[in-house]
Amino acid sequence: MLPFLGRRLLQLIPTLFFVSVIIFGLQQLLPGDPALIMAGEERDPDVIAQIREQYRLDQPIPVQYVYWMKGVLSGDLGESMRIKKPVLDLVLEKLPVTAQLAGMAILIALVIGVGAGIVSAVYKDTWLDYGANIFALWGISTPNFWLGILLIFLFSVQLGWLPASGYVRPGEDLQASLASTIMPAFVLGNAIAAILMRHTRGAMLQVLSSDYVRTARAKGLLERSVVLKHAMRNAMTPVITLGALELGTLLSGAVLTEQIFTIPGFGKLIVDAVFNRDYAVVQGVVLVTATAYIVLNLLADIAYVLANPRLRS
Amino acid sequence: MATLTATDATASEGLLVESPARRAWRRLRRRKGAMLGLAVISIFILLAVLAPWVAPYDPIKQSWSLVRKAPSAAHWFGTDEVGRDLLSRVIFGARASLSAGIISVGIALSVGVPLGIVAGYIGGWVDSLISRITDAMLATPFLILAIALAAFLGPSLGNAMIAIGITATPIFIRLTRGQVMAVKVEDYIEAARSVGNPKWRIALFHILPNILPPLLVQATLALATAIIAEAALSFLGLGQQPPAPSWGSMLNSAQRFLTNAPWMAIWPGVAIFLAVLSFNLLGDGLRDALDPKER
Numbered sequence: 265m266l267p268f269l270g271r272r273l274l275q276l277i278p279t280l281f282f283v284s285v286i287i288f289g290l291q292q293l294l295p296g297d298p299a300l301i302m303a304g305e306e307r308d309p310d311v312i313a314q315i316r317e318q319y320r321l322d323q324p325i326p327v328q329y330v331y332w333m334k335g336v337l338s339g340d341l342g343e344s345m346r347i348k349k350p351v352l353d354l355v356l357e358k359l360p361v362t363a364q365l366a367g368m369a370i371l372i373a374l375v376i377g378v379g380a381g382i383v384s385a386v387y388k389d390t391w392l393d394y395g396a397n398i399f400a401l402w403g404i405s406t407p408n409f410w411l412g413i414l415l416i417f418l419f420s421v422q423l424g425w426l427p428a429s430g431y432v433r434p435g436e437d438l439q440a441s442l443a444s445t446i447m448p449a450f451v452l453g454n455a456i457a458a459i460l461m462r463h464t465r466g467a468m469l470q471v472l473s474s475d476y477v478r479t480a481r482a483k484g485l486l487e488r489s490v491v492l493k494h495a496m497r498n499a500m501t502p503v504i505t506l507g508a509l510e511l512g513t514l515l516s517g518a519v520l521t522e523q524i525f526t527i528p529g530f531g532k533l534i535v536d537a538v539f540n541r542d543y544a545v546v547q548g549v550v551l552v553t554a555t556a557y558i559v560l561n562l563l564a565d566i567a568y569v570l571a572n573p574r575l576r577s
Numbered sequence: 578m579a580t581l582t583a584t585d586a587t588a589s590e591g592l593l594v595e596s597p598a599r600r601a602w603r604r605l606r607r608r609k610g611a612m613l614g615l616a617v618i619s620i621f622i623l624l625a626v627l628a629p630w631v632a633p634y635d636p637i638k639q640s641w642s643l644v645r646k647a648p649s650a651a652h653w654f655g656t657d658e659v660g661r662d663l664l665s666r667v668i669f670g671a672r673a674s675l676s677a678g679i680i681s682v683g684i685a686l687s688v689g690v691p692l693g694i695v696a697g698y699i700g701g702w703v704d705s706l707i708s709r710i711t712d713a714m715l716a717t718p719f720l721i722l723a724i725a726l727a728a729f730l731g732p733s734l735g736n737a738m739i740a741i742g743i744t745a746t747p748i749f750i751r752l753t754r755g756q757v758m759a760v761k762v763e764d765y766i767e768a769a770r771s772v773g774n775p776k777w778r779i780a781l782f783h784i785l786p787n788i789l790p791p792l793l794v795q796a797t798l799a800l801a802t803a804i805i806a807e808a809a810l811s812f813l814g815l816g817q818q819p820p821a822p823s824w825g826s827m828l829n830s831a832q833r834f835l836t837n838a839p840w841m842a843i844w845p846g847v848a849i850f851l852a853v854l855s856f857n858l859l860g861d862g863l864r865d866a867l868d869p870k871e872r
Contacts, residue, residue, distance in 0.1 A: 282713030293729040405854035407805050409812050410828060410846035417835050417842065516720030520809055524832065534721065535813055538728040550725045554717040561716075 268569060272562055283554045284336065287547050288329050291319075294543070302345060302543055318343075341551065342544030344537070351548035354533060359552075361431060362518050362529035364441075365449055369514060372453030373460055378503070380457070381464025385472060386491055396461060403458025408517050412451045412524040419447060429526035448525040452517045456510045463506045467499035501571045508564030515553050601790070604866035611862020614855035621852055625671040634662035636669040637820040645838040655840040658830060666822040667844050673823040674852060677738050677807035677816070678800045684742025685749050686796060692746075693753025694780050698761055707750065714747040723806055727815040734807075734823070737816035741806045745799050752795055756788035763787075790867035797863055801856035808849050824849050 294301045299316045315321070319342075320328050335342065341351035384396035420428035426447055432440040471477060472495050480494045481487075519531035526532070530549065537545035595603075605611055624631055634652075640660035648655040654663035696707040714722070726740035760766060761784065769783045810816035811825030819826060824845040831841035 278709045279712045279716055282710050283716055286710075286713055286717070287725075290725055290729045293726070295731065401854060401857065405801070405850055405857055407808055407846070407849050407853070409809060409825075410842075410849060413828060413832055413835065413842045413846070416832075417839050421835050421839070512718035516718040519720060519724060520812065523813065534724060538724060538813070538815065543729070546725050546728055550717060550721055553721050554713075557718060558716050 265569065269566065272565060276558060276562065279558060280555065283558070284333060284551070285329070287551050287554070288332055290547060290550070291543065292325065301541065336551065341548035344542050344545050346537075346540045346542045346545075351545050354545065355530070355548060355552050358528065358530045358533045361527060362522070362531065364434065365445055365452060365518060365521070365527065365529060366514055368445055368449035369452035369456065369517075372450055373456035376453070377457035377460025378464050378500075381461040381503075382468055382491065382496065384461065384465045385468030388469065396465070400458040400461045403454050403461075406454070408451045408455060409520045409524055411454060412448065412521055415447050415451065416524070431525075431527045431529075444525075445527070448521045448527060451521050451524075452514060455517065456507075456513055459510050459513070460503065460507055463503045464499065467502050468495060471495045471499045501568060504571060505564055505568045508561050511560050511564075512557055515557060601863075601866045605862055608862040608865060610858040611866070614858030614862065617851055617855040618859065621671050621675060621855070624668050625675050628669050628672055632662075632665035632668045634665040636661060636665040636822045638662075645834060645841070647838075648840055654844045655838070657827070657841055658834055658838070663827075663841065663844055666827060667824070667848050670822040670824045670827060670845065670848065671852075673734060673811070673817045673821070674804050674807055674849070677734065677741065678803040678856075680738045681741035681745060681803045681807070682796055682799045684739065685745035685799060686792070688742075689746040689749025690753050690785075690792065693750040694757050694784065696750065697754040697757025698776065698780055698784065704754070708754070711747040711750045711754075714744070715751070719744055719802070720806060720809060723810060724813065724815065727810055732815045732818060734811075734817045734821075737807055737810045740810070741803050744806075745803060748795065748799065749792070752791060753788060756791055757784055760784050760787050794860055794864045794867060797856055797860035801853045801860065804849065804852050804856070 291298055298319070299312050299321050302315050302319075303312050320331050323331075339352055341355070343350055344354060347354065380396040380399060384393045387393050416428045419426045427444050430444055432444045434441040472491075477490060477495055480490045485494075515530075518529060519534060521527070522529045522531035523535050530553070534546060534549040536542075537549065605615075638661065640656075643652070643656045643660035645658055646652055646656040646660075652662050652664065654667060657663055657666070692707055696704040723737075723740045723744045726743060727737050730736035730740060757780075766779060766783055769779050774783070807816055808823070808825035808828070811823040812829045814826070814829065817823030817826055827845035828842060828849075831838070831845065834841055
């Protein structure tokens with residue numbers, strides 16, 4: 265296990281290096297003088313000079329990168345031009361909101377996706393299977409921002425059951441917090457549920473036709489026990505890895521979902537930063553998101569190895 | 578009996594000389610979902626091309642007497658917050674969505690495939706460098722990277738296409754590289770090498786034609802992703818700029834009028850859903866039709 269972990273950690277170094285190069289490189293895409301663009305409507309020469317000095321824009325690009333990277337490694341992701349706060353503080357402030365949303369979305373995706381996948385595989389070529397497949401196609405093809413708008417129309421405008429926007433922290437009022445996040449979490453979880461359903465169905469079909477499942481049935485075990493205890497446990501291992509690849513979908517989806525439901529999380533932070541031309545925040549959020557995605561994938565790989573006894577040895 | 582045998586012989590002879598493209602088309606035709614997807618895509622393409630003749634009204638013409646009118650015989654999809662005909666805007670919006678899809682996937686293919694071939698065929702440090710950059714790009718969630726690129730390039734449909742194209746490129750690099758590595762050890766490539774073909778010729782005329790099927794499937798599925806991404810960027814104000822119509826920006830303005838004009842939110846969403854669903858159905862069908870195991 266340890267050599268595997270060491271090898272995987274070593275592989276992360278070049279990936280993280282190139283991620284940092286790409287994110288730093290974004291700044292070079294700005295048309296014209298970056299200092300003038302970063303200053304926005306602020307035309308004070310002192311401010312422009314301060315930006316030029318802060319980002320070392322008068323230095324060669326590799327030198328600028330080294331200074332930027334030094335800052336990043338010491339936890340300095342720059343400062344928001346608009347809010348005048350360190351980017352890291354802003355990110356840490358918003359992270360719990362998105363984490364709550366993402367956690368709820370994963371739970372919804374697992375319950376619906378894995379459940380529908382198992383039912384679809386067990387009742388292959390029946391109406392239940394067709395229904396689950398149609399659900400998967402619907403989930404993959406529906407833009408989450410449209411689904412969000414439709415849910416707001418139904419549950420907030422028509423029925424008045426749930427708030428259309430806003431966010432309440434769980435510590436303040438748990439019920440209100442759940443009410444404010446259930447719709448966005450469902451929107452986020454819907455697409456991932458569809459993908460998990462397809463993965464689970466494929467894995468279950470493979471496992472259900474294997475010899476050990478046939479043996480379990482031959483022993484006279486109840487079908488429920490065969491499916492849930494014998495087949496599902498083995499079918500879940502590939503689902504863990506394939507499902508982890510969808511974490512990017514989750515993080516991308518959070519941007520739009522938080523925008524629609526006015527949830528002050530990570531996604532809304534990047535959109536607001538884009539509109540306010542707060543480039544340091546954009547870079548900071550992309551960097552943290554990419555790093556989080558890489559780390560979560562690493563954790564999924566470790567979970568995969570732990571769940572598979574053959575790989576553990 | 579003799580006639581039957583002769584017919585069988587002709588049929589099997591016909592099958593033997595059947596080209597791969599014809600065989601794929603024959604198999605694709607058997608898949609109802611894929612054919613339905615292809616039909617809907619064809620309708621969208623026709624609507625986009627013939628938009629000026631098909632759309633009943635000018636999509637950007639405002640009319641203060643027609644503000645937020647519900648669907649009627651005169652305006653089948655209703656009108657928006659400044660009295661523009663929604664049906665006309667949905668039809669013209671197909672142009673933005675389909676062109677964004679096709680151009681961005683075109684960018685991804687034209688950059689990703691050559692880089693994937695170079696990485697897979699040459700190997701060594703070139704492969705390592707290209708692969709690590711690909712890993713880094715894939716490590717950044719698709720839409721977040723596209724938003725960041727579009728933000729730094731500036732909001733416009735053209736820049737959104739470039740941003741989506743760049744973001745979709747690493748998938749094609751990785752897929753092409755893997756396919757090239759599998760194909761380059763085949764005997765026919767060895768034969769092509771042994772008769773003195775230069776590397777570029779082997780890559781272009783011997784490897785590329787043999788890796789086209791998976792690329793075609795991926796390109797079709799990437800079109801669906803690109804259409805959603807364009808709609809998302811336009812929804813956020815980073816794609817098509819007003820007053821030009823786009824399904825994403827139409828949904829953005831619809832959000833503010835959900836209480837008194839819900840129809841504004843229905844049609845652009847249905848259009849995105851149908852386009853994306855059709856490309857997904859076609860992509861799934863192509864995957865099955867081009868799968869060698871299905872032969």
